[in-house]
Each structure stands twice: as structure tokens, then as C-alpha cells.
Amino acid sequence: xxxxxxxxxxxxxxxxxxxxxxxxxxxxxxxxxxxxxxxxxxxxxxxxxxxxxxxxxxxxxxxxxxxxxxxxxxxxxxxxxxxxxxxxxxxxxxxxxxxxxxxxxxxxxxxxxxxxx
Amino acid sequence: xxxxxxxxxxxxxxxxxxxxxxxxxxxxxxxxxxxxxxxxxxxxxxxxxxxxxxxxxxxxxxxxxxxxxxxxxxxxxxxxxxxxxxxxxxxxxxxxxxxxxxxxxxxxxxx
Numbered sequence: 001x002x003x004x005x006x007x008x009x010x011x012x013x014x015x016x017x018x019x020x021x022x023x024x025x026x027x028x029x030x031x032x033x034x035x036x037x038x039x040x041x042x043x044x045x046x047x048x049x050x051x052x053x054x055x056x057x058x059x060x061x062x063x064x065x066x067x068x069x070x071x072x073x074x075x076x077x078x079x080x081x082x083x084x085x086x087x088x089x090x091x092x093x094x095x096x097x098x099x100x101x102x103x104x105x106x107x108x109x110x111x112x113x114x115x116x117x
Numbered sequence: 118x119x120x121x122x123x124x125x126x127x128x129x130x131x132x133x134x135x136x137x138x139x140x141x142x143x144x145x146x147x148x149x150x151x152x153x154x155x156x157x158x159x160x161x162x163x164x165x166x167x168x169x170x171x172x173x174x175x176x177x178x179x180x181x182x183x184x185x186x187x188x189x190x191x192x193x194x195x196x197x198x199x200x201x202x203x204x205x206x207x208x209x210x211x212x213x214x215x216x217x218x219x220x221x222x223x224x225x226x227x228x
Contacts, residue, residue, distance in 0.1 A: 045206050047217035102210045103153035107162040
């Protein structure tokens, strides 16, 4: 069974940093693009970042560039999201997804990030 | 303001048919990029319903169907069931933003 499990969320103070992880299983991880999507409270889904199979190509939402970085470790079957200079606007559930032909066909259950003092 | 526009809510009685529209522009749907649809219940993983405008993944009932024309797309749900009550999102790719874009989401209420 294909599965994605996110971790690393929690409560962080404004200006702080957090690194989210997503562990994949049930498919050949190194063959697929991966992506992060978030949902702020009361809001819709928002694409955050995507990364190609070998990590050589990364794409990030313009408004997050310079603060958020996506990376992956194919040996560990994991994708990561490094988030710096966090603000209340970054409070959201962060979902990891397998990105295939411009859509997400496998999703994790998400990890919650709360930015608050 | 989402790049793709969806109605905030739709409703229907059990057994009825409802449609959810998704309107984009020349930099996304109108540029020929496919539209995909997801069903989402709060606190759970979003579920892919339709990919490539019209295709259903294995396990998705044929009550769900998708279409695309010009700069818009639609999701139709026939034979409404109580379990269909959820949020629905369309998604495509935008060349101007160089990334995926979602609609604002539509809350389906089964009366």
C-alpha cells in the first residue's frame, strides 16, 4: 500500500524555524516528483513547493521563496520542508503528496504547524 | 483570492445531481493544462477524484465525472449520497506562477 506520513509539526514562536518530514512507502520513491501543500485554518488548499526525482529541480510558491526550502533524501525515502522566519500566516496543516503528471495522486494525513507566541 | 474560481457552496438532496464549476484563465486551464479534482474532509488526507480532466482513479465511483472546456472545468456528482458531503477542490498548473494552483474549494451539503 502506498503511504505518506508527515511529521515535524508543532508549536513554534514567530520568527522561528521548523523542518517537516514526509516518509514514503509502498512505491519507488526515487521515481516520483514530490510536493507540499498546506491548508490554513478556514482556508483552502495552497500549493507550497515541489521537487523532482533527483532533487535537482525545486519549485516554490513565489511568496515563500527565501524562507521555505524543499529537499529530499531518496535513500531514506523522505522529502523535507525547511521553514524559516515563520509568522502567524504560516499556521496551517501541511500535507505531503506524490506529484504525478501535474496532480497529487497520493497524500499524507498532514502535520499541523502553529506559529504563536 | 484563488487563481481558480469555484462557488463557495453547493447543495442537493440525496439522489440528485450537482455540478461544481472551476474557472481559470489563459495561463492555466486555458493554456491547455489539465484540471484535477480532490475530495477533502477536514482532518483527513485529500483524495484524488478526477485527474486529467475526465479520468477516475481506481475505486472512485462512476457517479463522479469531470469535464473541461476553454478556461473552465466542472465536476459532476450524480446520485448524491450523504457520504459525499465534503469540500471539493479543483487544481491545475499555471505557467505565469510556475506552479500548481487550486480553486478556493466548494463545500457540498447533502440536504
